[in-house]
Amino acid sequence: MTAQANIRVATRPHHTLWGDAWVRLRRNKLAMAGGIFIILLALAAIFAPLLTPYTFAKQNYNAILQGPSWTHPMGTDQLGRDTFARLLYGARTSLAVGIFTQFIVICIGLPIGSIAGYAGGKVDNYLMRFVDVMYAFPDILLVILLRSVLGGSIFNIFLAIGLVAWVNIARLVRGQILSLKSRDFIAASRAMGGMGRHITWRHLLPNSLGPVIVSITFNVPRAIFTEAALSYIGIGVQPPTPSWGTMIQDGFGLIFAKPYMLLFPAIALALLMLAFTFLGEGLRDALDPKMRR
Amino acid sequence: MAEVVIEVNNLAKYFPVTRGLFRQKKIADVKAVNGVSFTIHKGETLGLVGESGCGKTTLGKCILQLIRPTSGEVIFESQDLCELSDKELVPIRAKLQVIFQDPYDSLDPRYTALDIIGEPLRIHEISKGKEYQERVAEPMNLVGLAPYMAERYPHEFSGGQRQRLGVARALALQPEFIMCDEPLSALDVSIQAQVLNLLDDLQQKFGVAYLFISHDLSVVRHISDRVIVMYLGKVMEISNRDELYKNPLHPYTQALLSAVPIPDPAVEMNREVIVLKGEVPSPMNPPSGCVFHPRCYRAFADCPKVVPLLADAGGGHQVACLLYETSRP
């Protein structure tokens, strides 16, 4: 190896895999816009008490169904509660649902998918048939069923949604592991004495991360929407805890009289879901597995 | 003759072909390796040549138990590796290593060079801290990769450098035997020479034995001490290197050698090319008798009927062909 050839390799900018992905992501304007929106909304939700003097439960019978004004930037609802405040606190609910359900999804979906993918044979067969059965049920109905069984606290809602949503991740991880299993670097690891656990934790899972991250990012808006849907039909979070779904339900009855009551939460929900979707698409392009040249 | 490192006896690997919706019924076997025996000695390079479908890669993987053979023995350090469980094989695996064909696929894209070379050390829990750093730096040095490259990822290396990385990884545990599965096929011509010289040097230095699998006859001739020619899962000819290339006995070997073009227009102008007719038959349905007879330009009446055994043709040269069997029991 000539010294000069060495220097040529050295002076090329050092690309790490995550570094490369980050550069690609940064270039995607929509994804960045989505990401920034989410961060801003999260900050607003966390610092809600600083942003509004009202709480989500404070009722004011003197100020029922008012339109947007200086004292109530987004108006009030039928009980005199400030809409802007309810929107901000409701964001907490939505974001919490989005994120915590994914924890459950990972805790169940990842192990099942990995075991099925790595073990193969009968184990794979049985696990996947179980997954197929779960998959065959309509999501929302199953969530409603679980929610009725488990009860209405917010944690049970996480559980209900999470217990239905893990199926996609399990299939995804299994697929990733199946395709990775036949790669030479896995054979190399076995050839030097690596056993199942080492190969799974050190090689298979790290290389499956990309698509899993993308899938989870897409799962979040689905979970948020599911929660909103549950709240819309009345079995989501219980009042007075605010939820954008409940707000939409409340606003729906007055859609012609006071359209702003429906508009604000509906637009907020749409924007949040869009933001996650753009981010997810951006991540998918950035984390494309063909990262090698 | 140096001592035997690996002894392979009657190794066979059949892949079942099944059909059926619920209960898979076996309808045929793909006889990838169909009764192969040979020995590899300490410090020697055994070349294994053959075309696609001959079973050479499957054979290599069977020896290392990456694929479990259907039958036969692989004797290493007085133990039959086929009888050992995966767990029991772990300490032995430290002494038997592999270099793969595809320099892009055989390295984990998420590992740095340091991690890649160090993985065998970590699996066998050898050395920590400073000693670990040294033991990783040494193979890197030996294969000619500069130390600052240790923090780089595979996609930042060229094909030849990646292959060197694979060699370094194979050396990390100072093995006695390395199976080289077409290590040069994916590399450019001028880089092939670099890696070939490297493998040569390392063998001189450490006395490691190689099983060098390749379809490139010129390369095999350069590096091997003895050569095996395989076709459709069976051994056609075994010989010392010089003897095989000077005096090929089996018609398949002769056709193979004739098909390799020589980089010299003057020589090529006067050469006759033996063009075999047809293609390699499917290993699911190998021809009867001598598996080569349908394509053989010297086949005669007995060839489809009798399976030729490997017979001694003098001086360590063995050939499986009815043309050379003077008497049959």
Add this chain to the structure above:
Amino acid sequence: MAPLLEVRNIKTYFQTQDGIVKAVDGVSYDVNRGETIALVGESGCGKTVSALSILRLVAEPAGKILAGEIIFDGVDLLKLSDEDMHKMRGARISIIFQEPQTYINPVLTIGRQISEGLEFHKNMSPREGMQEAARLLKLVGIPHPERRIYDYPHQFSGGMRQRAMIAIAIACQPQLIIADEPTTVVDVTIQAQLLELIRNITKEFNTSLILITHNLGIVARYAKRVFVMYAGNIIEYGSAMDVYHFPCHPYTAGLLASVPRLDEPRKVRLQSIEGQPPDLIAPPRGCAFQDRCAYSIPQCLNEKPPLQEIGPNHYTACWVSQKGTRPWQK
């Protein structure tokens, strides 16, 4: 007689994340009627890109042919309209790729794929096209062609698929065939079959052939003239005999020395070329091979050597050679 194809000073560049890759940087070669020439080089030297440039198959917008002319039978291909170029491809110039899988449509039968070109270029009806397809499959040595035209690509073996690709390429009796590494993925005995087939066909129809490969043996066997490429340029060309026996560029000499030969006594150590090809985004100022060259002189660092005649019809781009010496010749 004027050459069938004259590639003059072609420059094809690609826009990438890291900069502009000068894949082909001023390349000229020519092919006479009925002649087989070889473009030799290793990966990244630009041989495939230059061939794709002839057929204007370079992937836009990233890739662009920026300069030069490609005169085919008196017509500059780079100035043709897209429609006219489309009529050229497959009919008067065709190409055989390295991997049949990427080039053959898996959902069409082989017969239909051959017939497609015939219907477009020769105005045949689908039935006539299929009949002709069967005849072509027979010509390339596929058994039972009248049945095989109804088979799908996955029902053919690798060697057979390549033969089918050859059939597609010769269907409209082109004047020029470009074969880009046609046998790299097949075994040595199949390679012999395919190349002999190509040789017979080009002889019978007086077709010109550009053989692109890194295999020096194939070149010696089949090509009359050889063009050696390195880092986007042609660095030596001449008759095969001249280039192989009297290489006038250290890269050519190095390549020849690094290939083990079956007919020579075994060398104890192969001569290898140290280092790697240069970065095509920022190619060096002087000779592109300089940093790997054992014979370079100061001039090589600063000035890029042009191609100059060094012998009858033998050209090289090397300062050392042009000074009259060949220190690499043993």
